[in-house]
Amino acid sequence: xxNGFDDIPFFDEEEPAPRKPAEGRAxxxxxxAGGLGIAARAMAARDQARPAPDYLAGLNPEQRExxxxxxxxxxxxxxxxxxxxxxxxxxxxxxxxxxxxFPSQILAVTFTNKAARxxxxxxxxxxxxxVEGMPWLGTFHxxxxxxxxxxxxxxxxxxxxxILDTDDVIRxxxxxxxxxxxxxxxxxxxxxxxxxxxxxxxxxxxxxxPEGDARAFANGKGRELYAAYQNRLKTLNACDFGDLLLHxxxxxxxxxxxxxxxxxxxxxxxxxxxxxxxxxxxxxxRLLAQRSPPSSPQRGPKPYPEEARSAVSKDEVWPDRAxxxxxxxxxxxxxxxxxxxxxCVGDDDQSIYGWRGAEVDNILRFEKDFPGAKVIKLExxxxxxxxxxxxxxxxxxxxxxxxGKTLFTDRVDPDNEKVVVHAAWDSEEEARxxxxxxxxxxxxxxxxxKHALNDMAxxxxxxxxxxxxxxxxxxxGLNYRVVGGPRFYERLEIRDAMAYFRLVCQxxxxxxxxxxxxxxxxxxxxxxxxxLHDYARARDVPMLAAAVDLIETDEVKPKARKALFxxxxxxxxxxxxxxxxxxxxxxxxxxxxxxxxxxxxNDKSAEAPGRLENLKELIRSMEAFESLRGFLEHVSLVMDxxxxxxxxxxxxxxxxxxxxxxxxxxxxxxxxxxxxxxxxALDEGGRSGLEEERRLAYVGITRAKRRCHIWFVSNRRxxxxxxxxxxSRFLDELPVTHVEVAESEQSYGGYGxxxxxxxxxxxxxxxxxxxxxxxxKRAQANKSDATRDNWGTRSGHxxxxxxxxxxxxxxxxxxxxxxxxxxTTEPSKFTVGDRVFHIKFGNGNIASIEGNKLTINFDRxxxxxxxxxxxxRV
DNA sequence: TCAGCTAGGCTTTTT
DNA sequence: GCCTAGCTGA
Numbered sequence: 001x002x003n004g005f006d007d008i009p010f011f012d013e014e015e016p017a018p019r020k021p022a023e024g025r026a027x028x029x030x031x032x033a034g035g036l037g038i039a040a041r042a043m044a045a046r047d048q049a050r051p052a053p054d055y056l057a058g059l060n061p062e063q064r065e066x067x068x069x070x071x072x073x074x075x076x077x078x079x080x081x082x083x084x085x086x087x088x089x090x091x092x093x094x095x096x097x098x099x100x101x102f103p104s105q106i107l108a109v110t111f112t113n114k115a116a117r118x119x120x121x122x123x124x125x126x127x128x129x130x131v132e133g134m135p136w137l138g139t140f141h142x143x144x145x146x147x148x149x150x151x152x153x154x155x156x157x158x159x160x161x162x163i164l165d166t167d168d169v170i171r172x173x174x175x176x177x178x179x180x181x182x183x184x185x186x187x188x189x190x191x192x193x194x195x196x197x198x199x200x201x202x203x204x205x206x207x208x209x210p211e212g213d214a215r216a217f218a219n220g221k222g223r224e225l226y227a228a229y230q231n232r233l234k235t236l237n238a239c240d241f242g243d244l245l246l247h248x249x250x251x252x253x254x255x256x257x258x259x260x261x262x263x264x265x266x267x268x269x270x271x272x273x274x275x276x277x278x279x280x281x282x283x284x285x286r287l288l289a290q291r292s293p294p295s296s297p298q299r300g301p302k303p304y305p306e307e308a309r310s311a312v313s314k315d316e317v318w319p320d321r322a323x324x325x326x327x328x329x330x331x332x333x334x335x336x337x338x339x340x341x342x343x344c345v346g347d348d349d350q351s352i353y354g355w356r357g358a359e360v361d362n363i364l365r366f367e368k369d370f371p372g373a374k375v376i377k378l379e380x381x382x383x384x385x386x387x388x389x390x391x392x393x394x395x396x397x398x399x400x401x402x403x404g405k406t407l408f409t410d411r412v413d414p415d416n417e418k419v420v421v422h423a424a425w426d427s428e429e430e431a432r433x434x435x436x437x438x439x440x441x442x443x444x445x446x447x448x449x450k451h452a453l454n455d456m457a458x459x460x461x462x463x464x465x466x467x468x469x470x471x472x473x474x475x476x477g478l479n480y481r482v483v484g485g486p487r488f489y490e491r492l493e494i495r496d497a498m499a500y501f502r503l504v505c506q507x508x509x510x511x512x513x514x515x516x517x518x519x520x521x522x523x524x525x526x527x528x529x530x531x532l533h534d535y536a537r538a539r540d541v542p543m544l545a546a547a548v549d550l551i552e553t554d555e556v557k558p559k560a561r562k563a564l565f566x567x568x569x570x571x572x573x574x575x576x577x578x579x580x581x582x583x584x585x586x587x588x589x590x591x592x593x594x595x596x597x598x599x600x601x602n603d604k605s606a607e608a609p610g611r612l613e614n615l616k617e618l619i620r621s622m623e624a625f626e627s628l629r630g631f632l633e634h635v636s637l638v639m640d641x642x643x644x645x646x647x648x649x650x651x652x653x654x655x656x657x658x659x660x661x662x663x664x665x666x667x668x669x670x671x672x673x674x675x676x677x678x679x680x681a682l683d684e685g686g687r688s689g690l691e692e693e694r695r696l697a698y699v700g701i702t703r704a705k706r707r708c709h710i711w712f713v714s715n716r717r718x719x720x721x722x723x724x725x726x727x728s729r730f731l732d733e734l735p736v737t738h739v740e741v742a743e744s745e746q747s748y749g750g751y752g753x754x755x756x757x758x759x760x761x762x763x764x765x766x767x768x769x770x771x772x773x774x775x776x777k778r779a780q781a782n783k784s785d786a787t788r789d790n791w792g793t794r795s796g797h798x799x800x801x802x803x804x805x806x807x808x809x810x811x812x813x814x815x816x817x818x819x820x821x822x823x824t825t826e827p828s829k830f831t832v833g834d835r836v837f838h839i840k841f842g843n844g845n846i847a848s849i850e851g852n853k854l855t856i857n858f859d860r861x862x863x864x865x866x867x868x869x870x871x872x873r874v
Numbered sequence: 875t876c877a878g879c880t881a882g883g884c885t886t887t888t889t
Numbered sequence: 890g891c892c893t894a895g896c897t898g899a
Binding site for chain 2: 111112113139140141142144163165166240241242244245276352353355356461462463464484521523525636637638654655656657675678679680681692696718719
């Protein structure tokens, strides 16, 4: 496995930075012989002045340029499926192979842990063990923590600070709101948490937030509350996610010498998904990308002027755009001008996180920010067929604010299928039809090829859409996997257990203390907690410390005092064991001795065994870590868990979580006005909201390699009410040449009209074969009297309602049909409590019955809803 | 202290 | 329509 890279000396954290290795020479001695790794051969090849190292072979000219342009800023605009990750990883390999930097001198940032993991793996394939020497490859947040742990004291924290997740943050804010005597009903903590998040995404301290924002919450108390929150975090020795970026930014600004260390260290910076960066991330990157000329150290980055810090707009908050950074570039003599070797990769057409603070502007403005930047477009697509690219390209061309790329492929696909648009009566039929299509592909009826379920995905706009598919697949016995969704670490029992661990490691963690002090029940009710809380707040000490004090007094009742005493004793002992006992053992011990596992063992509810199982899983997953602390850090930053990829299953996920993935066949249900584009995106985002929705549609289509099926329904139940819906305007934006409408090869007139009015999909005609039912026609009639303005939002009544809760002849008949479709009115042949067998889930007991739908607690599979036809009594 | 009820919310989501 | 948080009465 020796390939030359394994020998690269790592840049040790504690050692001074090594000099830049001599130009063109690898930092390691080239392997004498037998180095069969790609990189080793590449280096050998280079030494013999052969044209190009192997790892560069197979790149197209643009990709190759993106890999080889190592000096100066580079922006790679990489369209969907154009080999973006390949460019990033090969570029890193190239930097290492040419000896430009040590692995530890490369900063490579991604957004998600998944992306970081993938990058690491792929670099590993190219370069072998050297990837292990890349401590600065990770997410913005994980690198942020790493920096912050080293310099925590500079921002008033200790290096063992806790990272709070969203849930903790909300509880904390709630306490603060209540402490200020503000009505937490009228001013929900959740909302304020989102506001703070928004400010932090923009890089704003309490002093910097716009006056309007500050006034908007709690009768003008927004600013005070934000400041109070930050204070509280400091006392708790804690950080929220935003702080992981903001604290380093603050610290760098206040300490140019520390910043300079990092500037000198990072010879190459690579950023993935640049279109998703928010302002704070942008500031962070710009700071790290600064270069001070080595010859004149006094010209290094200057501390930020005070007035700039209180400014609000990005330009002002970011003084070095016009200040030291660019000035230093310009002022240095040309030949010794320090180049910023930053390479950002992204796709403006795939920017779909504007709603959480991402600034597409960052990518659109790259050339201005980094003068002399080289912009490379990757437009050759290796993923999809011509029809899919054609459809996606035509759709996205409706957006105005874009840099403009057109994807192409020159591969000829023998079964080049058009994108297919299907109509269904309602969401249930949609799920049924998608299920049928999946089974058809699986069996091989469609093209004599049996398709794996792993190659298929259903991508929805909103997660409530998933349910219908799950229900359907359960009854079909079709394997599926929900990607995203509720996560392991968010489960109640896991959070409780984690709270115990956190408190052992960090006794100042009041949120953890409050969470578990009375779990399991110890008779420490509200009164005791309040006393503790007041005492702690008054003296500014952690609650655990307050408890230690208070058990000496008679402020708490004898019973509670005893209970508290026991809790304190436990934690004292566990803390002592922290250094001596293996962490998995200790963790188990904590859960046992605290009575937490017993609590679930004694719990007779259906989910208790599952929870115990999860706790075991938690302990098992700790084995991979060195210490309890290491594990806690991992959990707070890496909230995802690996799904078992062994099973052949259809993936169901949101369009957002599908970004970066690809599937042979993609199903895109729910293309209806109001759902997709989502009404709220239109209401709150206006034109840019619509464009973001369109990019989302573009992301969806471009996930498909060969087959893309789009669906829309005429009736959908939203918030429990049946609503008649109109086909999405995006359907009209698909080009006729690349799209066909299911069940109807012949014309569907009305295409090519200007403006936005009646959709070509409004006509019953194209679906005459299947949809000539009275119900379908009535739905068409219903739709036609809704009018829309230019935005497609309806004027007058927001949505026409049919069915439940409404009266009128139209509604009634339609309701009748829907009811007839979904459930039989005949009484079920089963009764609650019956023991039944299901071919896929095995044995279970019927928990409840609604019409022909049974809710069954399966012994193995847990609770599922199935149709009665699929089970039999045992 | 807990079951049981009611009111409110309900797009996307990483870290 | 359905889930969850929070309140209330036993």
